[in-house]
Amino acid sequence: MAAFMSTQWAQQVKAQANSWPDAERRASKLVDFWDWIDMVKPFVTGRLSLSVRDMPDGAEGDTLCLEFEAGVVTDATVCSRAAAEAGSAFLLAGSYQDWMSMLDGYDVGKMVMYRKLMLEKGDTLAFFTPAFFWTELLAAIQSVPAETFDAVPA
Amino acid sequence: MTMTDDRIDTVEMTDLAGLGHTDIDDVLDYVHVPTAKLPGYLDLYDRYLRQRWNVNDLDFTQDRADWSDKMNDDSRNSFLSIASGFHHGERQVEAELAPLFFGIPEDYKVFLTSHLEDEARHTVFFDRFYRDVVGLEGDGIMDVLDGSWGYIQETFVGPFGLLAYLTDDLRRDPYNKHLQMKYATTYMIWIEGVLALSVMKITLNYARDFKVLPAYYTGFTATCRDEARHVQGGMRFVRQLLDEDPSYVTDIHDTLRTLLTMGAARSGYVYYEPLGWSEERVQALFMDQLHKKLAMVGVSLPADLEEMLSMVRPTLAGG
Numbered sequence: 001m002a003a004f005m006s007t008q009w010a011q012q013v014k015a016q017a018n019s020w021p022d023a024e025r026r027a028s029k030l031v032d033f034w035d036w037i038d039m040v041k042p043f044v045t046g047r048l049s050l051s052v053r054d055m056p057d058g059a060e061g062d063t064l065c066l067e068f069e070a071g072v073v074t075d076a077t078v079c080s081r082a083a084a085e086a087g088s089a090f091l092l093a094g095s096y097q098d099w100m101s102m103l104d105g106y107d108v109g110k111m112v113m114y115r116k117l118m119l120e121k122g123d124t125l126a127f128f129t130p131a132f133f134w135t136e137l138l139a140a141i142q143s144v145p146a147e148t149f150d151a152v153p154a
Numbered sequence: 155m156t157m158t159d160d161r162i163d164t165v166e167m168t169d170l171a172g173l174g175h176t177d178i179d180d181v182l183d184y185v186h187v188p189t190a191k192l193p194g195y196l197d198l199y200d201r202y203l204r205q206r207w208n209v210n211d212l213d214f215t216q217d218r219a220d221w222s223d224k225m226n227d228d229s230r231n232s233f234l235s236i237a238s239g240f241h242h243g244e245r246q247v248e249a250e251l252a253p254l255f256f257g258i259p260e261d262y263k264v265f266l267t268s269h270l271e272d273e274a275r276h277t278v279f280f281d282r283f284y285r286d287v288v289g290l291e292g293d294g295i296m297d298v299l300d301g302s303w304g305y306i307q308e309t310f311v312g313p314f315g316l317l318a319y320l321t322d323d324l325r326r327d328p329y330n331k332h333l334q335m336k337y338a339t340t341y342m343i344w345i346e347g348v349l350a351l352s353v354m355k356i357t358l359n360y361a362r363d364f365k366v367l368p369a370y371y372t373g374f375t376a377t378c379r380d381e382a383r384h385v386q387g388g389m390r391f392v393r394q395l396l397d398e399d400p401s402y403v404t405d406i407h408d409t410l411r412t413l414l415t416m417g418a419a420r421s422g423y424v425y426y427e428p429l430g431w432s433e434e435r436v437q438a439l440f441m442d443q444l445h446k447k448l449a450m451v452g453v454s455l456p457a458d459l460e461e462m463l464s465m466v467r468p469t470l471a472g473g
Contacts, residue, residue: 029421036419107303109311113246119319125336125412128316132419135311
């Protein structure tokens, strides 16, 4: 199992995002929903960064950078937030504890609605126009197994 | 349709017990006063003081009996598919209101304290309904909310997530009037003015026509009357911003463009038929409610937004 916020994990996230949804996920929603996702995909281009505010020591970085071209992830890397932020169209950030909850299965809609992931860079209306593309991306990330760190530093 | 003074008086002056016999259609019509007659913020606050109701005065004993004896699985499921949107929506509009206080006119601040208290009371109203009638359990408000989450459409996170993130934007920059307009469009025009006021009618008509759930009918009709004040206050605020600078209309249109794009998605069906409705009728209500709110603030929709509105899937309730 790849470590959370490692290069190997980022590559697995890329593969999962680009093959999403799996058959079970697809069957759980109306065809209309996936048609809507296909409709907004061409407009999803640029970098989305997903950051951990209080990443424990030992990880390669605290931020997952996903480069999108028409809804396809073309590159996925792990780096520092400082390195990721400048080129990002959008940056979402949350605490390590909330990231762990999401990886453990916490509802991705609630991650957004309860602001466990906050939009710390980017235009809010532009981010929400393809809103469910992003929640499906979070679901794809959530489905990639990851070895996590034991403790959050004090 | 214009309401007669008699009907307005009935809605304005009726106490909680009397609201149990008031027609929900009269309460919904009551929202839509002409722009020139939009009450002032302090008038709305005065109305709040007269119309405030105590959520603990409601007795859900008969509702619980109706829920188990008079409703079947289909009607209970359809009812929960709609009511759960309000269960969560009321919590969301309660939790996301505070940052608006900083940058608004002084009189609106006074009225907004009552708006916030209303939303807290509505949250408790639904908490009581889900505990006392549906039978959910939990140590606190969030436990019961988690219990009804399974009835929520995944697309619910669209408008309510947008509201949460705009709340954050406003918290960081509370005097930014473009942000205030985007926030008011999401909160007062779309969530309260369209989603809530359209879908409220469905469960209330069901309760009225089938003579079930009397405490729910009473409390939710009172909630609807409270929402009328919120929407009128919000429309006054939007009108005030537009009077200051008509170019803020772009913020209304841009926000609606995002909301209507999200509104075209649905992840599952809501079966309105067991409650006597169809998706087409609900969609028509959505369109009518948006046009009425925009008429209150003197704004029209460009052609692209009209087309987007006609494609909205009415699967969400408001708060």
